[in-house]
Amino acid sequence: MKSSIFTQGLDKNPANYVAQSPLTFIERAALVYPQRPAVIHGSVTRTWSETYARCRQFASALTQHGIQRFDTVAVMLPNIPAMVEAHFAIPMTGAVLCALNTRLDASAIAFMLEHGEAKVVLIDPEFSGVMQAALAILHEKKLPLPYVIDVSDAMYSGSGKAIGSIEYEQFIxxxxPEFSYQLPSDEWDSICLNYTSGTTGNPKGVVYSHRGAYTNAISNILEWDMPRHPVYLWVLPLFHCNGWCFPWTVAARAGINVCLRKVDAKQIFDAIREHQVTHYCGAPIVHNMLINAPDDLKEGITHRVSAMVAGAAPPAAMIEGMEKMGFDITHVYGLTETYGPASVCVKHDDWTSVDVGERARLNARQGVRYHLQHAALVMDPETMQPVPADGETMGEIMFRGNIAMKGYLKNEKATQEAFAGGWFHSGDLAVMYPDGYIKIKDRSKDIIISGGENISSIEVEDVLYRHPAVLAAAVVAKPDSKWGETPCAFIELKAGANPTPEEILEHCKKHLAGFKVPRAVVFGEIPKTATGKIQKFELRKRAGSATAIDV
Structure with a gap:
């Protein structure tokens, strides 16, 4: 390497280099805004000073229990104060937080506890039944059991029982509270372990670093222009990609965490009114629920509410509905492997001059890279070259940068495949528009090939959502002896709606080319994963027996 004046005597030292970690956010919030509220949950309100002290106390208690660097501490909790505290206290010990999906069954939970080698697990009584069953599976396999801490919650009114060795408040x-924790010596240290949905086979354990969590937490602020002291409502499950890194984002802005045990339209609107909530995140299905809630639940909300949506690509009708409700919606896109959102549909001032339908079409795109993500492109997975930005040529969305996982725990093969060619492969098929914006067309396995023509299930779903009777829609391939495959639509109807399949198809014909119109319509509840994503693999099984209709 060529010698340079800039390589001599300019080394890293403790004065000019500190590992980036989101733990620094809570330390600053408590120092600068000690008396500002940090957490609200029912009758409980705690300041940032109190919350910081509780986190240090919790970390100290874990350390006394023997928890060390790179141990795994799991939590099975709803969106309650202890869950917020876990996002700081557990990393303060050097350990790794594993937030378990509260909607999973015992066998899946047992797999995660075993695979992640959890030493301790915190359990809310609402989930004691499934956790007992999961622990029993470990016991039957003669595996070491994690130390169980019960977390009581005054807002819980169910019949779940304590099953642990000690209660949370007694433990901490x-x-x-003055515990002197250390920031990681290496910002590449692991901070969290999250498991993918696992719709086929065992879920994969996605590992986050302190650096990645820090980076995405700040990028969340930039994407939303989030001011100081936001009031953030925890609609999004904190177990889902660690709440898209928003526990750390809220601390960085010294905001308020308004906790919510249950996703319920009335509770959400009540909380927005009472606490003057300024921000919340949620999947499309949650926003759809709010749009279709009775009008009286929405009364009295006159302030600006910023909503962030991700998950499946939101249909234009949902974006229109949120706008009519007066909520400002930001569409983001990402995966568990990208710490939640890593791209955002940045809105432009001139979009306000177009009609709401065109504005919704523009806002429905997955957009451009997050501020602090290095790159988000649509690429040909064979050549690893970007596709033409013509809005038509499909490729795979790929990411590169600090907002990408470390890899999959104990799965080097899957990690190498995910990072093939030096990019993270999302598995989502998309196009790139001339303005550089990405638009998902489908998951690679969800494209329907009918008579040699590619049909985007998302395009058909978007049209279905525009029908006034449709609450939720999913389209999958139905085997067809003539065409190979044809679209099959599964539809959940709004309360009181009773359209015929023929009416649905007539609606589709007005907006789609003939070969894209579904050949079968099935009404009923649509199966979803534990994180609210539609289980298309289940629908594919049902599609074969669906009755075809002449169109």
């Missing part, structure tokens, strides 16, 4: 009382 053993710790020191």
């Amino acid at each position: 009382a053993k710790g020191d």
